[in-house]
Amino acid sequence: MLRVELRDRIAVLTLDRPRQLNAVGSETVERLTRALGELRDNDDVRALVVAGAGRAFSAGADLGEIESFTSPGQFRAFVGRLTEAYALLEDFPKPSVAAVHGFAFGGGLELALACDLRVAERGTRLGLPEMKLGVLPGAGGTQRLPRLLPTAVAKQMILTGDPLDATRAWELGLVNELAEPGGALAAAEELAARLAAGAPLALAAGKRLVDHGLGMDLDAAIAYERETVTVLFSTEDRAEGLKAFRERRPGEFRGV
Known part of the structure; x- marks a missing residue:
């Protein structure tokens, strides 16, 4: 669900459900919360990289789990846990870099938005498609995205559900660095190493x-x-x- 590796002062947190396109469910959220708690006071860790295994960063929240909910209360509790985990990442005292490839949709993009910086491979798509399912992003998407993009662009993404290409996201400042296909993780680790060298x-x-x-x-x-x-x-x-x-x-x- 979530793999944690330590590499020379950098902790790499990898969503590891490639068959499910790294959909974020309750177990992933629990492991992310636990990992952030353990790494927070680890003096050997100076920076984080958040990545996804397989052909995409993350397809978003686990729709299979969401479809099993029988009441709004269950959904509210799930969204609450997800929001709390992303807030822990955003407030983490060490800088974080998302290594995005393939696509980052819904809760997957919200995870990347909770990181300090984002590296994306050319051709990657980033979007909040919840409107097309009759709902809206619920883990910070409607609030973090307009703080990183021009308001009109963020509104268009949220209200249409249409994604941005990584190159356009870079031009607008949502993505900090572009990488060639297959190179997002290496580029994110290089950026994280520069951060980790700081005081x-x-x-x-x-x-x-x-x-x-x-x-x-x-x-x-x-x-x-x-x-x-x-x-x-x-x-x-x-x-x-x-x-x-x-x-x-x-x-x-x-x-x-």
Whole structure:
């Protein structure tokens, strides 16, 4: 359901239901939640990559499981667990990169949206097709997508259910980097390695500043930034960063 591998300070979380096109069901959600909890305080992990096995990143939520629900309450509980897992990923203190290939639809795209950055292979399709099933995205899609795309583009995707091609998604800023077919995972790991080379405290603080600052007025956000960088000034990593710069070498950051 979910495979976790540690590769030189990077944790690679792979959706591993290729026959089901990596549809996200309750078991996958449970394993994702557990993995994020275990990795959160693992000092050997500096960045995450989220990927999918087989020919696609994810077809979305597990429709077979959803069709078995007999009441709106069961569906609400499922969506609640899914939303909570994606929120844990979004709030994870270490940066995350989605490696997207084939297609990422519905709950699969919502998973990628919960990551900090996205790498996609050329030809990949990204969409929220729920409207075509008479419903809407329920795990953050209607809220995260307009924060990453022009509002009119996000509305069109949500209200028509039509997907974007990866190249167009890159042009609009939804995708950070394009990879050639078959190269999304390697490109995502390379990007994650660049992130993992940074100072852990500064990485976590940078995520907080962007994510939380967007919900503040500008003056309050700048004050928040000032207080945050003042705290970072007193860290050993800041001293190491300056020393490494003067010695023209990469910094050896320890997260202290």
